[in-house]
Amino acid sequence: MHIDAHVHVYPPEIEKNWKKIAETEPHFGTLCAGKAHKWGTVEAVVAQMEIDGLDQAWVMGVAFRDPGLCRLCNDYVMEALKKYPGKIRGLAVVNPLTRDFEKEIVRCREAGFIGVGELLPYGQVFDISDSRETWRLAAACQENGLFLLLHVAEPVGRDYPGKGGMGPREAAAFCENHPEVQVLFAHMGGGLWAYETMRCMKLVLENAWYDTAAAPFLFGPEVFRAAVAAGAGGKIIYGSDFPLLCADRYEKMFLASGLDEEALSRIRGGNALALLEKARSFSGLG
Numbered sequence: 249m250h251i252d253a254h255v256h257v258y259p260p261e262i263e264k265n266w267k268k269i270a271e272t273e274p275h276f277g278t279l280c281a282g283k284a285h286k287w288g289t290v291e292a293v294v295a296q297m298e299i300d301g302l303d304q305a306w307v308m309g310v311a312f313r314d315p316g317l318c319r320l321c322n323d324y325v326m327e328a329l330k331k332y333p334g335k336i337r338g339l340a341v342v343n344p345l346t347r348d349f350e351k352e353i354v355r356c357r358e359a360g361f362i363g364v365g366e367l368l369p370y371g372q373v374f375d376i377s378d379s380r381e382t383w384r385l386a387a388a389c390q391e392n393g394l395f396l397l398l399h400v401a402e403p404v405g406r407d408y409p410g411k412g413g414m415g416p417r418e419a420a421a422f423c424e425n426h427p428e429v430q431v432l433f434a435h436m437g438g439g440l441w442a443y444e445t446m447r448c449m450k451l452v453l454e455n456a457w458y459d460t461a462a463a464p465f466l467f468g469p470e471v472f473r474a475a476v477a478a479g480a481g482g483k484i485i486y487g488s489d490f491p492l493l494c495a496d497r498y499e500k501m502f503l504a505s506g507l508d509e510e511a512l513s514r515i516r517g518g519n520a521l522a523l524l525e526k527a528r529s530f531s532g533l534g
């Protein structure tokens with residue numbers, strides 16, 4: 249099973265009106281104006297899946313502050329689930345500080361969504377290390393048997409559009425505050441996996457998973473071997489960040505990583521399935 253766990257799509261209304269939307273969603277404007285930015289539709293995802301030989305794409309919109317725009321993205325993903333059952337799976341975007349966002353999570357779960365994300369703490373302006381701002385989100389994910397995909401970034405190195413200020417420290421605090429939620433940290437967790445080598449952190453990070461999104465822009469291929477050596481080999485999940493990047497760049501990295509086929513096949517899909525199973529097993533749905 250070959251799975252891409254981090255794929256963005258943009259409803260046509262959002263692409264058409266992005267400049268207007270950017271006036272009230274500055275983080276979205278910054279992303280769109282970045283030179284690496286690309287637009288992507290569900291049809292483009294399905295066409296790329298053919299080229300890349302993917303069995304499943306886990307698809308999501310963009311996390312906005314405005315719940316109405318989040319809902320628009322979720323509706324678009326919902327349509328895609330109906331059109332491509334089994335091939336496209338959905339993640340819901342919500343603003344976890346707004347009223348009734350839990351209802352949107354339930355609506356999406358009932359439509360077959362498997363997760364919540366990719367939430368953008370820097371743009372939606374919430375602090376993932378502050379349990380006063382995350383407890384409702386954590387409860388809603390756990391109750392519905394959904395994993396949570398959070399954007400985090402490495403706290404060192406160059407700045408780029410959409411990097412944001414949340415990194416391993418805040419991500420570790422989230423794990424400690426909410427051990428009942430399975431959290432997929434985007435972009436190799438900004439390096440959070442390295443702390444799996446600390447005895448006192450191993451247990452704290454039990455619910456942490458790491459996706460590879462944008463890794464070709466950020467790291468050398470040795471990052472994957474290092475993460476496996478740190479004990480995180482069962483928690484690294486392939487995600488392309490499509491339309492930003494496609495599988496070819498990652499495959500080059502995987503082949504250069506020095507990892508064997510077994511380790512790579514876990515990254516390409518096995519670990520993603522394990523994440524779903526674990527999220528479901530912690531659910532309040534019974």
Ligand SMILES: [Zn+2]
Nearest residue numbers: 366399400434
């Ligand atoms: Zn991200």
